[in-house]
Amino acid sequence: MTPHGLKRKVLISGASIAGPALVYWLHRSGYEVTVVEKSGALRGGGYPIDIRGTALEVVRRMGILPQLRDAHVGSRRLTFLDADGGEVASLAPAAVAGGAEGQDLEVRRGDLAEILYALVRDDVEFLFGDSVDTLDQSGHGVDVAFRSGRRRTFDLVVGADGMHSHTRGAVFGPEEQFHHYLGYCFAIFTMPNTLGLSREVVLWNTPGKAGALYAVGGNDELHAFLTFHQPELPAGVVRDPGAQRDLVAATFAGAGWEIPRMVGALRDADDLFFDTVGQIRMPHWSSGRVALVGDAAHAPSFLTGQGSSLALAGGYMLAGALAEHRDHTAAFAAYERGTREFVTMNQALVGHGSATLFPTTAQALEQRNTALRGLEALPTATPRPAHTALTLPAFPSP
DSSP states (O other): OOTTTTOOOEEOOSSSSSHHHHHHHHTTTTTEEEEEEEEOOOOOOOSSEEEEEEHHHHHHHHTTTHHHHHHHHOOOOOEEETTOOOOEEEOOHHHHOOOOTTSEEEEHHHHHHHHHHHHHHTTTTEETOOEEEEEEESOEEEEETTTTOOOOESSEEEEEOOOOHHHHHTTTOGGGGGGEEEEEEEEEEEEOOOOOOOOOEEEEEEETTEEEEOOSSSSSSEEEEEEOOOOSOTTTTTTHHHHHHHHHHHTTTOOOOTHHHHHHHHHHOOSEEEEEEEEESSSSEEEETTEEOOOOHHHHOOTTTHHHHHHOOOOOOOOHHHOOSSSHHHHHHHHHHHHHHHHHHHHHHHHHHHHHHOOOOHHHHHHHHHHHHHTTTSOOOOOGGGOOOOOOOOOOOO
């Protein structure tokens, strides 16, 4: 409650993973929550993501673990191919990702988002098709002007709006200050499943280039990935779909296996998502009455496979700190103290991912392939310590 006996009002920007996870715990603590999402509706489906370690405990405490188990994709194998499409190795995905087979969850990003949304949609206000235009902090709260023209005042604002967070830019400064480019670009899109793939990933590599086809189930659609090493951040490409398609086509010209067909499908795709691979690293995740959570605060990059797990854990830790500490400054400080080491450990996993999946030299690729051939006879790996490094405190009682 505020000093006047009213519930404290929180605006959360972003309705993907971190936002709704935070909403659940804030509502449980008695906050009055509003969520603004620039998309006109929740985005369903989408490529698979992993929920591991500490994040599994978060979803268990939320009561949605059974639903997520039902949505579990359960990829059966990951097959590595050489430049000509010949098989290098085929093994359980957990052996490469460092997960625990039978424990970790693999669900489509949209399925997780829909389950989280269903958990909170009747309890809080969602404003779809709108976004924050300006934020003005004062002693009494945060005055927010929305793109739609509406104006509201909140006690706190949380940016859960992803790696390219508008909230972060408005409060903390340009993305360039915090974005650490990791030397790769990638394109994700869907295409017809003409290869008969089912619950598996096929990954083709040449030095500095990779193409992957990801079959979530036995359906007629594949998630396609094209990833390539680009030492310098390509200027003017990130916001130009035509330039993105041209860059990918030029990069993969003359490649073998199914790559020409993938490039052709990319040309026609209406769901192309292109971005650079990077991490967000910030000295602080809050400023005044505004805080950041998930990728907006500390995107680890898809090379770690931990983005969604960090979002779930971060939402829990931020909400717990706000429930325990009446003063938002103390709460934000506690959130950072409790979460930063976990984030740092997971961001450090990036070297493992790039080395395994996307070697940039012929020598590194051959070393990786030799190691993969040796993995085929090994038992499934145990979870990486980084996945379970955060011990969740009990959530404060309302």
